[in-house]
Structures are given as structure tokens and as C-alpha cells.
Amino acid sequence: MRKLLCVALCAALTLSLNVPSLASELPAEMETAAKYLSQRGIMVGNQNGDMQLEAGLTRAQLAAVLTRLHGNPEHVQADQAFYTGQCKFPDVPEWARLYVGYCYANNLMVGYDTGAFGTDDGVTPAVACTVVLRYIDLPDTEWDYTTACQTALDLGLASAEVAVKAEVTRGDLAVMLYRALGNIDASSEHQGETLSRNADGSINPPADGSQYIPRVGDVIRCDDGTNYTITDVSRWDKNMFASGPIGALPEPTCDWSLLEQPGLPNIEVRHWQNETGNHLRVLNLYETRRMLYTLYNAIGDSSTTWENGAPKLTSKGNQLVHINLGFSENLAYQMFWPWRESEVIKVFNGIPGTYSMQAWDVYKDGQFLHTEYQIRIN
Known part of the structure; x- marks a missing residue:
């Protein structure tokens, strides 16, 4: 499944070297992205089903999303005792220990030098872009943490407004993942623009x-x-x-x-x-x-x-x-x-x-x- 999604993204990039970011339709795209991810069990809302797209994204929430994105649900559930045990961070609440443990065991996220995970800390654009770029795994594109935001911009995965924020929202991440999963409009005849x-x-x-x-x-x-x-x-x-x-x-x-x-x-x-x-x-x-x-x-x-x-x-x-x-x-x-x-x-x-x-x-x-x-x- 993941390979097919990566192929779809690469095909879109082939059609347009610098894919438009569609930020002029961001609210509508955000709703569409949230629905898309919810239907696939990647991002879920609160007990009332509210996706809380304008709310800040915490590191614990990001770990939950990454676990659902990367992990086979049956495998994660079968090995939940193992992954929960991999969470050694004292500041992680019980509900998030499975997700943080999975991300730590699979090198998707790490904690701070202090030994804490930073459960309630916000997610910076650099972190969000890094995890999304790691997921789509484009071997021919050179980037690192310091250039993750610009690379995401160049690929049309993030908008300029998101890239300069202090912290991203849940909606921002939803749009980035939605695009990373192949939902990119590469039909513009102009390169590198959102028209x-x-x-x-x-x-x-x-x-x-x-x-x-x-x-x-x-x-x-x-x-x-x-x-x-x-x-x-x-x-x-x-x-x-x-x-x-x-x-x-x-x-x-x-x-x-x-x-x-x-x-x-x-x-x-x-x-x-x-x-x-x-x-x-x-x-x-x-x-x-x-x-x-x-x-x-x-x-x-x-x-x-x-x-x-x-x-x-x-x-x-x-x-x-x-x-x-x-x-x-x-x-x-x-x-x-x-x-x-x-x-x-x-x-x-x-x-x-x-x-x-x-x-x-x-x-x-x-x-x-x-x-x-x-x-x-x-």
C-alpha cells in the first residue's frame, strides 16, 4: 500500500516539478483531508467526532498518527505489550504509551536529552515536515532536518504559511498527510505556483x-x-x-x-x-x-x-x-x-x-x- 502511494506521489511530481500547494482552498482542503484520514483510521477526533483541526498538535498526538500511518493495526494490537514497554518516558500518559513506544522502537520519534518525551509540547513545522518526508521516502531527493520545510514546500506538501509557523495545527498535519498520500493536483501548466x-x-x-x-x-x-x-x-x-x-x-x-x-x-x-x-x-x-x-x-x-x-x-x-x-x-x-x-x-x-x-x-x-x-x- 505504502509503495503504491509513493508511486502515485512520484507520478504527480513528474507531471509538475514544483507542485502547487493549493493554499487558496485551504479550509475546504483541510476538511477533505480530515475526512480522508478519518475514514482510513489515521487521524481520529475526540469523543464527539470533532477533528479539532484548528487546535495545536502535540507530540503525543503526532505519535498516535504516525503509529496508525506506519503500523499494521493487527500487528500493533498483537504486540501492544511490547510496544507499550518500549515507552520509557515518565511524562507519557497511559493512553499514549503504545503510540510513543511504537514510534520510539521504529525510530520515528525520540525523546529529549532530559529523558522526557515532551508529550504536550507543540510540533514545529520542521518536525512535521521531517516525519512526512520520511514516510514518503523519496530516495532521489536530498534533504535533512534543516531543509525539511523547504523540501516540503518544493514538493507541494506544505504551504509557505505553515512553514513559518511556530507550531503546526492538527489541520496543517492533515493537509500534509493528505497530499503525501497522493492527493496532489499536478494539472497546472505553470510550475511552482498556486493559481x-x-x-x-x-x-x-x-x-x-x-x-x-x-x-x-x-x-x-x-x-x-x-x-x-x-x-x-x-x-x-x-x-x-x-x-x-x-x-x-x-x-x-x-x-x-x-x-x-x-x-x-x-x-x-x-x-x-x-x-x-x-x-x-x-x-x-x-x-x-x-x-x-x-x-x-x-x-x-x-x-x-x-x-x-x-x-x-x-x-x-x-x-x-x-x-x-x-x-x-x-x-x-x-x-x-x-x-x-x-x-x-x-x-x-x-x-x-x-x-x-x-x-x-x-x-x-x-x-x-x-x-x-x-x-x-x-
Whole structure:
């Protein structure tokens, strides 16, 4: 069964190198995922049947889900005395000892150095992505714990919003497992993007932080209700300062989960016409994430803002660096294009403060001009 599911997933990935994450339909998908997993006995609700999708996911609950996902129910039940005995952690309640023991015996989960399991601790995105990637077992994909979130993003198993959370919810895990079990839509003709289309065929750019690569003939629905047709993308990833793709998003060089986790702003598609031409500006959430992740790593690389594996704090216990994704139009900012990591690092330079940043795709008369990166410090 597991091999068939892995084959199904690989087939989906073959059709689309970077599968869309469908986060624009997340609530509906979450309900569908929960029903799918419930019918298969992988994830269960409380005594009233409530799946509690918006509730936090504990490590004990994760162990229960992993046991049902990996283990043959008859085998687990027959050997429950053995697996319960494998649970040596003093903080695990009786109901969870079978599941924790199974996961420990099969190297699916381990405890802390203190000897505790952390039964009621929340599950970070890195942990959730790690266990899901281990399950689908893709031998041709290189990843480790530090790159698990980005790998899950690249495979369409997790959304950008989930990847930057401090802890995942039960619903987040349900969606990840649902997709890992082969329920991925690989029909999009665009790679690496989450698009929805209107009745007239126009495109709504992805609102979840996944990548949208414009193509000639794409018709973008604007915030003012009009449609804007793209006629020239020759400057995409190619201009007088750069040639070739930017590359993947930055990978963590420090523990990003310890830093502020600003939510992605709402997608904006601004359209106007004047004597200079027909203009369009699209808030590029994917490239905004590139700026955010670059700043995260810069914070971790600076002795002014990072110490002993964690962000430095003020005497009141606050972090030295605060982050906003977006800012008011009337505020001054520094702007650059094309993408250069050094520009963000130069602005940061280890200086504590509040950083605001965003990226916009700029079009004129149907032609893509450039992606504009904006950053300021207060």
C-alpha cells in the first residue's frame, strides 16, 4: 500500500516539478483531508467526532498518527505489550504509551536529552515536515532536518504559511498527510505556483507565498476588477544586471522558528492607466519570503542579534529585531533590483530595529519590467 502511494506521489511530481500547494482552498482542503484520514483510521477526533483541526498538535498526538500511518493495526494490537514497554518516558500518559513506544522502537520519534518525551509540547513545522518526508521516502531527493520545510514546500506538501509557523495545527498535519498520500493536483501548466482561475479564465496570483512565473498570454485579474494581459516576459530572470534564474529560496543557517513569524500580507494587484502607459504592480509574496529568509539568516549570523543558539533579548525579554512584511506607501524605503542578497544584509548590518520589506512585480503595457525589492528600518 505504502509503495503504491509513493508511486502515485512520484507520478504527480513528474507531471509538475514544483507542485502547487493549493493554499487558496485551504479550509475546504483541510476538511477533505480530515475526512480522508478519518475514514482510513489515521487521524481520529475526540469523543464527539470533532477533528479539532484548528487546535495545536502535540507530540503525543503526532505519535498516535504516525503509529496508525506506519503500523499494521493487527500487528500493533498483537504486540501492544511490547510496544507499550518500549515507552520509557515518565511524562507519557497511559493512553499514549503504545503510540510513543511504537514510534520510539521504529525510530520515528525520540525523546529529549532530559529523558522526557515532551508529550504536550507543540510540533514545529520542521518536525512535521521531517516525519512526512520520511514516510514518503523519496530516495532521489536530498534533504535533512534543516531543509525539511523547504523540501516540503518544493514538493507541494506544505504551504509557505505553515512553514513559518511556530507550531503546526492538527489541520496543517492533515493537509500534509493528505497530499503525501497522493492527493496532489499536478494539472497546472505553470510550475511552482498556486493559481486559481475565474470564470473568464483570468488568473488570480497565488496568495500563499508560492511562486508565480508569468507567461505570455496570461490574463491577470486586478483589484479594480479589470483584466491585464501579459504580452512580453523576455526580461524575466534576465536584464542588464543579471542573467539566469535567481535560484531557490534561502535555507536556514539558524533556527528560524525562534524568530518573529510575520504573517504574509494579502495579495495585491494594482492596475492604473495614465499618459505614460498601462501599468500593473503585483505584490510578489514569494520574493517577499526571499527577503524575510535572508534577514533571518543575517540575524543568526550577527553576534549583535544572536547568541548561544538563540536571538538576543532586551532586558525586558523582547527580541532586538522586529519584522513587518509590507509598509505604508507614504514611508520612505530603499529599493533595489534585480535580487541581491547583499542589499538586505547591507541594510541590516547587525542593527536592531523594526524592518519592513516587500517585493513587487512591475509591468508596463503588458511587458514585465522587473521585480522591485523594498526595505526600510525604523
